[in-house]
Amino acid sequence: MTKYVYDFTEGSRDMRDLLGGKGANIAEMTRLLGAERVPGGFTISTEACVAYLEAGQAEPEELAGQVDEGLDRLEKQVGKLLGDEEDPLLVSVRSGARDSMPGMLDTILNLGLNDRSVAGLAARTDNQRFAWDAYRRFAQMFGNVTRGIGGDRYEAAIREQKNQAGVSGDMDLTADDLKQLVARFKALYSEETGEEFPEEPREQLDLAIKAVFGSWSGNRAVEYRRINRIPDDWGTAVNVQQMVFGNRGANSGSGVVFSRDEMTGGPDPSGDFLPNAQGEDVVAGVRNPRDISEMPELMPQAYGELIEILGVLENHYGDMQDTEFTVEEGRLYMLQTRSAKRPAQAAVRFAVDAVSEGLLSREQALMTIDATRLEALLHPTLDPDTSYEVLAEGISASPGAAKGEIVFTAKDAVAADSAGRDVILVRAFTEADDVAGFFAARGILTSEGGKASHAALVARGMGRPCVAGASALEVDEENHELRVGDRTLHEGDLIAIDGTSGVATTDDVPLVEPKVDSNFETVLGWADGIRRLGVRANADSPVDAAKSREFGAEGIGLCRTEHMFMAADRQPRMQAMIMASEESERRRALGELLPLQQSDFEQLFEVMSGFPVTIRLLDPPLHEFLPAIEDLVQKVERGRAGDGENLRDLEKTLDRVHELVEINPMLGTRGVRLGILHAEIYEMQVRAIVRAALAVEDRSGEGPDLEIMIPLVAYEKELQLARDLVERVLGEEGGDRLRLSVGTMIELPRACIVADRIGRVADFFSFGTNDLTQTTIGLSRDDIEGKILARYIERDIVDRSPFETLDSPGVGWLVRLAAWTGREANANLGLGVCGEHGGDPESIAFFDAANLDYVSCSPFRVPIARVAAAQSAIGLRKEGAK
C-alpha cells in the first residue's frame, strides 16, 4: 500500500519532492523548533495529487483511510475533534508544490466550522464576533476554492450586508451582521451549485483536498509553471494543519518576516505585520500592513522569540529565510519558512555577510545567489545627477529603474512588447492573471500592497523593477486613466519608476548604467577564484572594451568589424567600394578605409594590451551597407515622376542592390563566402589589424594576443584559404613577431559535424550560438521572435526562447559534438562561445560541462557570467564527487 499521508513529525526537508516545499519545511521546522512552536498536522504527498489527476480526478483508494488516521492523530495531539460542537479543532488546507508558486494554488482556512461548531468556538473563545468572522471567512474561501464561485460575488454580498447594517468598514460588522453574512454566503453557494453547503467537517475536508489537487491544473498555475519552467508532472502536496488565530484581539496578529532585510540584504529582519489579523490579510496586500519594526512595541515577548527563531532557522538552513508566523493571544506559532527570494543586491550582501559571520563558506555563499537575477544589479538607475519631479512615492518592491509608456492591462503590455515598445504596467494591485504582463513590461507600478504583495514577489522573481503601494495614485483601469491629485495621465504617456528608491516620475529622466559595488566585488573575487571557465566580452569599440575590462572581462571574445564600416565617415567609402565597377576603383575605396580601420584597431588594442582580442572579419552581406530596396524603389519612382535629379545615381544604386540582395541573406553571400568572393576586403582588414598591432607594440611595448576569426565556415578548405591570406599579409607586413592565431566561428551545423576536419586547420573555435541556433532549428530570429515564439510558448512546444537559453538537446548537442571531435583532431584547439548565450547562467553551465575554455558576452553580463561560471564549477565538482 502506498503511504500518502505523513505526519509533520515524520517528514524532513529532504522529502521536498514528496511533501512539497511547504510540507517538507513545516516538518523540518517541527523537528527543529519542537511541536509547540508549529501547529500540528499532516501532509498528503505530491504522489497522491499525481495519482488523483492521472486517474481523471479520482482519489486513490487508500487515501481516505490514511487521512482519517492522520486526522485522528492530530485530534489526539491537540485534544480537540474536528468540528466539535463544544471545542472544535479547525484546520487549514493548503497546497505546497516542490517549488514555491506564490498565490498560484489554493488555500482554505478555518475548515471544521459549521452551524453547530461555530457556537462552540464562540463559547470557548468567549468571542461571538471572532467565531462568526472565522465562519464567514471559511464559507467564502470554501465556496471560492472548491466550487469556483467568484470573489466578486462574495464581495457584493459583503457590500449588501454593510449597506443593510449601515456601516462602511468590514470591522464595523457585528457578530449578528456576520451571522447574516454567513447565511448570504450559504445561499450563494446553493444558488451557484444547486447543492447545500456541506455541514459535515470530514466532507468539507475531502472536498478541500480535492480542490487543492485540482488547482494544480488550473489556468493560473499552468501559466505560472510555463513562465517559471516548472514541470507539469510534479503535482502539489496538501498540508492539513491546525488553525491558529491571529485575529483574536490586540494580543494576536500575523506577519511575514524575512530573517534579513529582503531588499538590501542588511542584517535587520524586515517584513510586514498586521495586528489582530489572519495571515492571508498580510499576503493579499489589501490592508496596508505595519512594518515589522513596529512589532516589539506591541508584543515584545513574541517578537523576542521570533528573532531568536529566525536565527535558529538561518543557521539551520544556511540561507536567508522568508517566514510566516501567527501570534495567538501572545503565543508565537511559526507557520512556514523557506529560502527568501531576494533581489540581487540583497543576495550579494547576504552572501558577503554570511561568510564574514561564519554562517557559510564562500562556495556555499555563492550558491545562494541566483545568477540570473544579478542582471538587476546591472539594470540602469534614474540618473542621480538629474533633478526630476516625483509623481508619487511607494514601496521599493523590486530594484532597478525603468521607463516606458503607461499600459493598464497585461494584454496591452504583451501587445506593446511584441511591437517593440517599452512599457510600464500600472495597476491598483496585481493578480495571478497578470503574470504574462510582468514578463512583457519593463517595470511595474501599483497603488496598493506592500513588499510581500503579489506584485512585489513576482516582480522580484522576474527581475523587473517594481514600485508598489504608491497610494497617491488612483488607477482607473476601466477608463485607462491614472489620476494623481489633479493630474490625469493616459495610456501611452511616459512614466519612469525607480524600484530601488520607490519613486515614480513623468519626467524623462535619463537612465544610467550601474557600477559594481564593493559587496559585489567581493563575490566576484570569490567567483574568479573558483571558476574554471574564462569570461570575455563582446566589444566592438574602445569604450565597450574599457567597460568590459572594468567588469572583469579577460579579453574580447568577439569584435565585430562591420560596425567599424557603419560609422558616418566610413559608410560612403564602403558604399563606393561596393558600387565600384572596376577593380581599381574598388581598391581605391578600400585603400581609403584601411587607415581608418587601422586607427580603430589601434585604440582597441591599446585598451586590451596583454589580453586576447578575437576579431571577426567582415560578416554581413554587402547589401546591408546600401540603402534598403524599398526606399530605393520609392525614390526612383518619385524621381521619375518629378524632376529626375539624382535619378541616374539612384537607378544605378538600385541595380547594384538588385544584384546583391538575397532571398535569404542569413544563408547567402556573407562571412567567409564574402572573403572568398572579394578577397581584397579581407586582405585590407588583416592588413589594418597587423599594422595596428605593430604600431601599438612599437609604442607601448606590448600589444594584444590577436585572434583572427573567420565567420561562417562550413568547409575546412574555406578556412585554409582564409588562413593562407592572413599568413601572406602577415609576411608582407613583417608581422611575424606578433602573437597571432587564426580560427573560426562555428555557427553552422555542418561545421559542427565536420569539426575534426576544420579543427585541423584552426587554432580556435568560437561557437556563434546565435546563428547556430538559427540554422539548426531553421528559425530566423528576426522573423519569428515576435510571431511564432510567443505562440510556441503558449502551446507548450518550447518553454522559452532558444535564443535566450541554449537549446541543449538540439543546438547544445552539436556544440558538444564539435568541441569533442575538434579537440580530438587538434589537442591545442581553443574553444569559446560568443553568442548571446554566453551571458545566460544555464547556458554557461552547459558550456562549462562541455569543457569550453571561455564564454564571451556583452560587457554588462560579464559579472553574471563570472558568478554563473563559479556556480557551475561548484556544481560540477559536487557531481564529480558523487
Place this chain on the structure above:
Amino acid sequence: MTKYVYDFTEGSRDMRDLLGGKGANIAEMTRLLGAERVPGGFTISTEACVAYLEAGQAEPEELAGQVDEGLDRLEKQVGKLLGDEEDPLLVSVRSGARDSMPGMLDTILNLGLNDRSVAGLAARTDNQRFAWDAYRRFAQMFGNVTRGIGGDRYEAAIREQKNQAGVSGDMDLTADDLKQLVARFKALYSEETGEEFPEEPREQLDLAIKAVFGSWSGNRAVEYRRINRIPDDWGTAVNVQQMVFGNRGANSGSGVVFSRDEMTGGPDPSGDFLPNAQGEDVVAGVRNPRDISEMPELMPQAYGELIEILGVLENHYGDMQDTEFTVEEGRLYMLQTRSAKRPAQAAVRFAVDAVSEGLLSREQALMTIDATRLEALLHPTLDPDTSYEVLAEGISASPGAAKGEIVFTAKDAVAADSAGRDVILVRAFTEADDVAGFFAARGILTSEGGKASHAALVARGMGRPCVAGASALEVDEENHELRVGDRTLHEGDLIAIDGTSGVATTDDVPLVEPKVDSNFETVLGWADGIRRLGVRANADSPVDAAKSREFGAEGIGLCRTEHMFMAADRQPRMQAMIMASEESERRRALGELLPLQQSDFEQLFEVMSGFPVTIRLLDPPLHEFLPAIEDLVQKVERGRAGDGENLRDLEKTLDRVHELVEINPMLGTRGVRLGILHAEIYEMQVRAIVRAALAVEDRSGEGPDLEIMIPLVAYEKELQLARDLVERVLGEEGGDRLRLSVGTMIELPRACIVADRIGRVADFFSFGTNDLTQTTIGLSRDDIEGKILARYIERDIVDRSPFETLDSPGVGWLVRLAAWTGREANANLGLGVCGEHGGDPESIAFFDAANLDYVSCSPFRVPIARVAAAQSAIGLRKEGAK
C-alpha cells in the same frame, strides 16, 4: 627500395592504382594477346609521380637506375638500342592516370631520334621522308611538352617552310624540306629555352618522363579533375613503349575502334581509321578519318585479326572495349584497350545483348551501365512530327537534343548559364580549356572532328548532346560569327541540335520528351528484381502522377499541395483568405477552397489507387501567394502620383505584405509553423484529403494509402499537435476505415538530432534533403547557386553542388543519424527521401546503405533511380560478401 618501374609483362589489370589505367591495360593485353601483338615497354608507377611532385619536382633517387634497367630489358627484347645510329629503337612516352583523362596529360612520340639516329632510321626503312617526318614530329612534341613552347610557334615554322618550298599541304613537303623544318624547330627550341636541343636519347627520355609527371599539375588537368571528381593526389603513371609506325605507307595505318557501335551499342564494331598515319592524327580530329568499315577493303588480314582480338578482349574484360591500334606494314599492334565510354542507349543495348549472348550475367550487365548517363535517354529529342530546315549535318557525337542561344567561348557559356540562359557552345573544334563551357552549355556543335574528337568524348562523358564535324559551318570565333553558305549567325541567335541524328537547325523546333524503349524496359525489369530500395515519384498533379506510374514509380513520395493554390482559380481565394481581417471572412475563403482542393485530390487518388501517396500540407510562407513587395511599392507610388484608383486596395495589400514578409523566409513562418499559427488551413487540407479518399473508395472500391506529411518539424510537440488535428478531422469525417498515416519531413538539423523523440510520434520520416542541405550548410540555394558555388568549385572548396549530390560528410551524416535513432525509437518507422537527391545515383547508393525504404524523385528520373538502386544493391551485396 621502392619498385617504381614495371615491365609490361609484370603488370596486370588489378594494378590500376599503381600502373594507371593505360599501363595496367597494356600489361593485361600483353598477357592476354602475347608480346607480339603489343609493342614492348615498361610503366613508371603513379607512386613515382607522387614522389616526384611531393619532392618539389625532383625524381626519387632510385628511379633513374630502374629506368635504365627497364630500357635495357626493352632493348634486349626488341634487339635494338635506343637512338642507335644504325637501327634505332624509338619509344613513345605517355601518361596514364588511374582514370582516363583524354587529352589532358602529355605524350611524346618517336623519342630516340637525333641527328645521327634519323639517318639509321631512314636507312633501315629505306624511307628518308618517313624518317625526317618522324624526327620533325618528335622535335615538335618534345619542345611543346617538355618546355611548353606553343603549338602556334611550330605551326608558324611549318607555314614558313611550306612557303619557302612553295607547297600548300604538309604531305607535299619533301625529305629535305622536313630536314630544314627540323632545323627550324631546333632553332626555335634554343631561342625559347636558351639551351641546345638535347641529342642524347637517354636525356630525352629523362626530360620526357619529368614533363609527363609535371603535366599532372597543369591547369588543364587540374580543371578536368575538378569537373570529373578525380582526386589530386592520385598522380599519373608514365608508359615507355616501343614505337610502331602507322605512317610507313599504304599498308600501314592507325585507328581507334570500339568493339561495338559506340553510339547505339549495336553488334558491329565502330570507329575511325586513317591509312598511313600515326594514332595521334586520328584522336586529334584534325584530319577527317575514314570509317572503320572501310578498313577490310584496304587491309583485310589486319582487319580480320583486329575483329578476332576485339572478341577476345570483350570476353576477357566482360565489357565493351575502346581500343587503339596501329598497322605497321601489314602487322597489327594493339596499343590500348579500355572500357568504352558510351551514351546511355548504347550502354543499355550492350547490357541486353551481353546477357543474351551469355557474355555477362544480369547483375554484371547492370553494373556496366553508368546510371548518371541514363539521363541522356531521358533527354528530349527534336520533335519528329515537326518539319524543319536543316542548317548543317555533322557526326552524331553525343545523343540527345538541345536548344539555346549561340555562344562562341567557354567563358560566355559559363556567364550565360549563371544568368539562367540556355546556350549551345559553337566552336571549330574544342580543346581541354573548353571543359568548363561543356558543363555550362546545353549542347555542343563543332565544325571539325569525328566521333573520337575531344568534343565528342567530353560531351558524351558529361551527357551533353553534341554534333561534331559539321563541315558546312564556318566558325569565326574572333568575330563571334557563324557562317553557313551565305547566312551569317550571331551570338545570341537561336540554334537547336540533335546529337542523335547529327543535325543542327535554326528553326525553333519543339523538344519532345523521350519514351522508354524495349531494351531499357528489359534492364529496368532486371533492376526491379534486384533492388531493395523502393522508388517513388514527386508529383503534384494527376498528369505527373500518371507519368510516374508509366516510368515505374511505386507511389508518390511527395505531393506539394501549395501548387494547388497557385492555379488561376485558386489564387484569388487564397489571397482573400490571407487578406481576411476577420475569422469569418477567412473561414469563408477556406470554405471555397475546400471543394477545389478535394477535387484535385480525387483525381490524383484515382490514378494512384492502391499505391502510397505522401501529401505534404501547406509549406511556403503566406506572402508567396501575394504580389511581390517591390511591385506593390511601385504601384502604390504610381497610384499616389496618378489617379489613385485602387490605391486603397493596393495600400491594404502592401500593409499585409509588410506584416507577412520576412527577412529570411526560408527560416520563417512556414511549414508546420503555419499549421500552428493558422490551424484552419491545415484543417481544411486534411478535410479535403479525407473526403477525397472516401469518395474515391466509394466509387472504385480502392483508394491510395494516405500518408500525411507535416513539413519543417523541429520539435516533437509540433508533430504531435498536427497529428492531433489530423486525427480529430479524420474522426469528424468518419474516415476511420481509411489507411492513413501521419509523418514528417525531416529537413532541419534539429529534427535529425532529436529524431528519437520525433520518431515516437511519427509513422514515417521523409528526408527533405533540399532544405536540410540549405540549413546544414547554411546555403540558400536560390542565392548561392549562381554566385558562390561556381567560385567554390573553382577554388576546389567543393567538387560539385551539394544540391545535386548529397553532401555525405555533412548532410549525409545527419541523415544516417536520424534514420538510425528514429528507428531505434520506433521500429516501424517508414523512411524515405523526397529531396532532389532522390534521383542522383551516388546519393541513392548512400540512401540504400543508410537503410531507407525508398527514394522519391521527379518522374523522369524514376528509371535512373531504379537502375541506381539495383547497382547499389549489387554493390552492397559484394561489400557484404567481403
